[in-house]
Amino acid sequence: CSRSSVSGKLLFYVWLTPLPFLLNRIKASGLKLRFCTNETQATREGFVKKLQGMGFDISVAEVTAPAPAACRILKERSLRPHLLVHNDLVPEFAEIDKTNPNCVVIGDAAENFTYGNLNEAFRVLIGMEKPVLISLGKGRYYKETDGLKLDVGAYMKALEYACDVQAEVVGKPAKTFFESALAEMGVPPQQAIMIGDDIVNDVGGAQQCGMRALQVRTGKYRPCDENHPHVKPDAYVNNLAEAVDIILQQL
The missing domain is CATH 3.40.50.1000 (HAD superfamily/HAD-like)
Structure with a gap:
């Protein structure tokens, strides 16, 4: 080493x-x-507030996270996302037009990863001539206090397979x-x-x-x-x- x-x-x-x-x-x-x-279960502000509550001297400007990067891509390419993300992350996309979606953005939606929600994202993608899937990461799993949990990558791969599309990953390890x-x-x-x-x-x-x-x-x-x-x-x-x-x- x-x-x-x-x-x-x-x-x-x-x-x-x-x-x-x-x-x-x-x-x-x-x-x-x-x-x-x-982190895609909270806004950067929420993430920082959590760390500050643990005693960390940290500001939002010191955090690099996937959602703001995705928003930049959406604005640059005039994309209107269907969001499959955690409820607490939705405010990050407040300034993004989400009417008549022409892409899907997927993050660690946790309990929102239901069959119905995944199928709705699938229908958006499969209805496009050139489907666009943007993923806020591709981790396989992560660890919480009650053990390991499936991460966004597992669900991203399901949509890739079903829709024959390659996701654009904007979080780590991109x-x-x-x-x-x-x-x-x-x-x-x-x-x-x-x-x-x-x-x-x-x-x-x-x-x-x-x-x-x-x-x-x-x-x-x-x-x-x-x-x-x-x-x-x-x-x-x-x-x-x-x-x-x-x-x-x-x-």
């Missing part, structure tokens, strides 16, 4: 559970930082997602590090963008990740605190 030196810049991924003092250590070091999340975060900070990929628990979405996505990536052995990490046939992290760390220690020691 490599522990290459880090030069003055950092792209930093956190999934809802680290201690706030680790964030303060990063900020005090002068490194640039972004929270890169595939290269454009990481490029957006880097552009917001004004940092080249060679000077950025991703820390995440998802071998494909976090580590693989960052590396294909030219970044280095560390995988933490917490969260959704599973031992079999270390034998992944395609994605090899630059290093494994046991937890977020260890990752921060390594990075700051290398400055």
Whole structure:
């Protein structure tokens, strides 16, 4: 595993559970930082409010998330979405015309992933000459306090198969997602590090963008990740605190 030196810049991924003092250590070091999340069950404002309630010093401007990226695409291409998303995420699309849909946007809709709702999205897509399916991620599963749960990728694949369409992914691991975060900070990929628990979405996505990536052995990490046939992290760390220690020691 490599522990290459880090030069003055950092792209930093956190999934809802680290201690706030680790964030303060990063900020005090002068490194640039972004929270890169595939959270699609809440707006960025809701996501930030949740973290602030846990003691994090974080602003909406420090969060890169899929829904705003999808809205930019919809506006640029004059697309009117049929939304299959979580109810709490709908406000992100408040300024988007949704009449007479000419595409489908799918996110982690959780309890909204019913047969009826999936079939409605299917009917929108199958009725188009050139169906457009935009997915706010393609994760297979994620971890909550009560265990692992199916993520948006499973439902995205169902619609792809039924409608013979290739989804456009705007969340992790899409290269454009990481490029957006880097552009917001004004940092080249060679000077950025991703820390995440998802071998494909976090580590693989960052590396294909030219970044280095560390995988933490917490969260959704599973031992079999270390034998992944395609994605090899630059290093494994046991937890977020260890990752921060390594990075700051290398400055």
